[in-house]
Amino acid sequence: xxxxxxxxxxxxxxxxxxxxxxxxxxxxxxxxxxxxxxxxxxxxxxxxxxxxxxxxxxxxxxxxxxxxxxxxxxxxxxxxxxxxxxxxxxxxx
Amino acid sequence: xxxxxxxxxxxxxxxxxxxxxxxxxxxxxxxxxxxxxxxxxxxxxxxxxxxxxxxxxxxxxxxxxxxxxxxxxxxxxxxxxxxxxxxxxxxxxxxxxxxxxxxxxxxxxxxxxxxxxxxxxxxxxxxxxxxxxxxxxxxxxxxxxxxxxxxxxxxxxxxxxxxxxxxxxxxxxxxxxxxxxxxxxxxxxxxxxxxxxxxxxxxxxxxxxxxxxxxxxxxxxxxxxxxxxxxxxxxxxxxxxxxxxxxxxxxxxxxxxxxxxxxxxxxxxxxxxxxxxxxxxxxxxxxxxxxxxxxxxxxxxxxxxxxxxxxxxxxxxxxxxxxxxxxxxxxxxxxxxxxxxxxxxxxxxxxxxxxxxxxxxxxxxxxxxxxxxxxxxxxxxxxxxxxxxxxxxxxxxxxxxxxxxxxxxxxxxxxxxxxxxxxxxxxxxxxxxxxxxxxxxxxxxxxxxxxxxxxxxxxxxx
Numbered sequence: 001x002x003x004x005x006x007x008x009x010x011x012x013x014x015x016x017x018x019x020x021x022x023x024x025x026x027x028x029x030x031x032x033x034x035x036x037x038x039x040x041x042x043x044x045x046x047x048x049x050x051x052x053x054x055x056x057x058x059x060x061x062x063x064x065x066x067x068x069x070x071x072x073x074x075x076x077x078x079x080x081x082x083x084x085x086x087x088x089x090x091x092x093x
Numbered sequence: 094x095x096x097x098x099x100x101x102x103x104x105x106x107x108x109x110x111x112x113x114x115x116x117x118x119x120x121x122x123x124x125x126x127x128x129x130x131x132x133x134x135x136x137x138x139x140x141x142x143x144x145x146x147x148x149x150x151x152x153x154x155x156x157x158x159x160x161x162x163x164x165x166x167x168x169x170x171x172x173x174x175x176x177x178x179x180x181x182x183x184x185x186x187x188x189x190x191x192x193x194x195x196x197x198x199x200x201x202x203x204x205x206x207x208x209x210x211x212x213x214x215x216x217x218x219x220x221x222x223x224x225x226x227x228x229x230x231x232x233x234x235x236x237x238x239x240x241x242x243x244x245x246x247x248x249x250x251x252x253x254x255x256x257x258x259x260x261x262x263x264x265x266x267x268x269x270x271x272x273x274x275x276x277x278x279x280x281x282x283x284x285x286x287x288x289x290x291x292x293x294x295x296x297x298x299x300x301x302x303x304x305x306x307x308x309x310x311x312x313x314x315x316x317x318x319x320x321x322x323x324x325x326x327x328x329x330x331x332x333x334x335x336x337x338x339x340x341x342x343x344x345x346x347x348x349x350x351x352x353x354x355x356x357x358x359x360x361x362x363x364x365x366x367x368x369x370x371x372x373x374x375x376x377x378x379x380x381x382x383x384x385x386x387x388x389x390x391x392x393x394x395x396x397x398x399x400x401x402x403x404x405x406x407x408x409x410x411x412x413x414x415x416x417x418x419x420x421x422x423x424x425x426x427x428x429x430x431x432x433x434x435x436x437x438x439x440x441x442x443x444x445x446x447x448x449x450x451x452x453x454x455x456x457x458x459x460x461x462x463x464x465x466x467x468x469x470x471x472x473x474x475x476x477x478x479x480x481x482x483x484x485x486x487x488x489x490x491x492x493x494x495x496x497x498x499x500x501x502x503x504x505x506x507x508x509x510x511x512x513x514x515x516x517x518x519x520x521x522x523x524x525x526x527x528x529x530x531x532x533x534x535x536x537x538x539x540x541x542x543x544x545x546x547x548x549x550x551x552x553x554x555x
Contacts, residue, residue: 025523048311048529052338055312059342067314 015084022057035081064090100231106302114155116307134162145191155307156197157285171239173286179203234258262419263385264296266401278323279305281330293330313342326350334531349373357531364392384424397437467505470494490516
């Protein structure tokens, strides 16, 4: 999923920081996110309200609107690297 | 009690070609008409294996309603679990043996007979055999239509049987209150298995004949897309959690006739904000799984609730019970209400949340409202630590309040509540553990009081 051709905007580190601050993960002792680790359910343990908040933060920071009408929505939200790749592809489009 | 026993149509608001469900997505928008719905429901009622009970796990409202209607036609009682977890279904099946599950998608780990509804009935184009004109199915008013389950205090799902005539009666009362008409479209973010979702997104469409979007939009962009596609006057049926996300999303919104909110208290500030951002009216429903919806208010403008027109409150000792033409018997309310002379009422708090400290009574809900009114407190709740039966010593408080410390919270509460109710213990967290419906479960709150959750952020007691 990750675009490796050129330094794309935003970087995976920037999206990681956005997630940590938007979901206030630092206060829960989470300071880094595995690029390919599961975010929801048994992984990082995010819930549906986190998904709403994350979508909101992404739209505010990058102008990318997250919608369930994208058939790959489950995959997009599966991991940090997938989310990053999706934001990059939307901004390039 | 004025219970009807005469048969009622499956679709009281029937008008053959009128749309009942808006199905499909942006690319493949389709409509299921009233006629198509009763035809498909009739076909499905014959295609399902026989069983006494049916656990309806369908996510999509169209499939959900078909399975529910098929059950009504053939006399199979639907069971609506509080979630889609296999473990919950298994637990329910321990008390309801002759049971099958019906779903419109994969269900992880289910060990009960499972029918994939889409394999039983194909989506057919209008004019197909499955859409042949069939007579309107009639359902006796005293038919046990479904059993709703709530998480009981014992941890086991608690059953609440619901009857067809009562469901139609309650939907009709809601329709009179909100002046629903057949040319409206409902867009709902709540699941149909939930009592509020069932009433507003299934029973109201069937009873009034208005249409409803089959999908359950989740993100603000989804909600906006579903609203934009919906014909007619748009009614958004949602919860405070989704409403808050919509308000913050910075999107342009299509015209919305009204927003209806339930499942958790809607803060007045959010109601006002939503009315401004969405250019609409935000109305709030009061009810419970036991009673169904029974009252409403225009939250931005009034604090008092108005009963639905056939609901009558009956003081019953320290509590209040309600009767209505859509209730089999008087239903005692778990909440503490204060009846006003003009027939309205104020909601003071949940009975379970009434506490006594040093001989003084207070409602936890009311204390929490005071807490949330403090500048800098984003979210917060009072809780009784330990077992609820035990004598309350002092309260605890869990708050989301970045930058605030214990002293700031206490200063904020000073003058607002009796010092007896000041929290002995304060735990600061980044988020309260609200579930999908925005509710807080006591067990989740108690977990936050465990020492592991202390953030060293001023939560000492003495």
